[in-house]
Amino acid sequence: MTSTVLPRVLSISSDKLLIASGADGAPYMIAAQTLRHACTCGDCIDEKSGQRRSDVSRWPPKLTIASAKFDPSDLLHVRFKEDSHRTTVNIGDFKTDPFFNSASARNELWDASLDPEAVTVSWQRLNEPLEHHALLERLAHFGFAIVSGCPAQPGFITRLAPYVGRIKESRVGPLFDVRFDPSPSNLAFSADELFLHTDNPYRNPVPGWQILHCIVNTSQGGDSYVVDGFACADHLKRNYPEYYASLTETLVTFAFRSTDAHFSSRRPVIALDDDGHLVQVSFNDRSLRPVLGAVGEVERFYAAYRRYRRLLADPAYQVRFKLQPGQAFIVNNFRVLHARGAFPATAARHLQGAYLDSDWVNSNFLVAHHKHTGDHGYVA
DSSP: OOOSSSSEEEESSSSSEEESTTOOOOOOEEEHHHHHHHSSSSSTOOOOOEEEEEEEEGGOOOOOOEEEOOTTTTTEEEEEEETEHHHHHHHHHHHHGGGSSOGGGGOOOOOOTTTTGGEEEEETTTTTTTHHHHHHHHHHHSSSSEEOOOOOTTTTTTHGGGGGGOEEBBBTTTEEEEESSSOOSSGGGSSSSEEEEOOTTTTOOOOEEEEEEEEEOOOSSSOOEEEHHHHHHHHHHOHHHHHEEEEHOOOOOEEEOOSSOOEEEEEEEEEOTTTTTTEEEOOTTTTTOOSSSHHHHHHHHHHHHHEEEHHHHHGGGGGOEEETTEEEEEEEETTTTEEOOOOOTTEEEEEEEEEEHHHHHHHHHHHHHHHOOOOOOOOO
């Protein structure tokens, strides 16, 4: 451990410990059952795989702490009364395990002042550990990055994606083409302006990330722009708390229908985790179904939705750029809304896209962060 205050046991109760550990020496409680599960002894942890052998059903139905103390290396040793099991616990695991550290701690909220160059990395250098880590770090903090110098060739995404995550199958396959279609099944394939949105909120699960790679773009117009949905949600929470409550509490339906697919899902526009942290924005005018409910609740929802939409439409929150052939941009589909301006239907414009699963992107970031810093966990 790297704390400046030596860890110590403050008090022992039959079913819990109160300990002090960390730079501030603040006390915190750990239940006896948790301590037993966290045991790192050879009987509880497989030495080769590092996986747990714990069989919870074999524990005594009640666990009573008989003794507890820290050794000089800051490992906690606990003995249980019922079966005399001696548990060894690395308290640092509770602080650095990524599952105990919310990804929300990494989020750096941004607005129109974010320079696209600050989130741009080079494809030619992406095989270098520092550049690869830089890409994943930008994605972790900003939910958005641009990769420049890519080959302007169809199928290139299959080479880029492994640096970020693993491709998730879309409705039309692993890759999809975004170009003008005179009879589009989705307005994304028209030449119309597309307002800010997250993709596929009607899917369950929703794709976590999206890559869009520019192959051809000779159009006048068709510029891309992105907005940090979490920054706008934070503004709403601070200034319009009743609207924030409505968008986090009201379940709405998103749906998509075509000749070959019927999708629908219910979720709030702004989703929170158990600690009240922002975890997902689902916003798509094209697929939001009419909201049902009591009149007062429905009116409050639509007022909140309009206010949030006006925030998204405010240029003060928008980062704009024209995607050039050989550029790809990557967005966190749970956080960053993307859009494009209208362009002439006769213009040559061809983007290719793919979706990625969130857990692989997060995993790749944690692995790269460990290699770059030596930290086993991530604490922002």
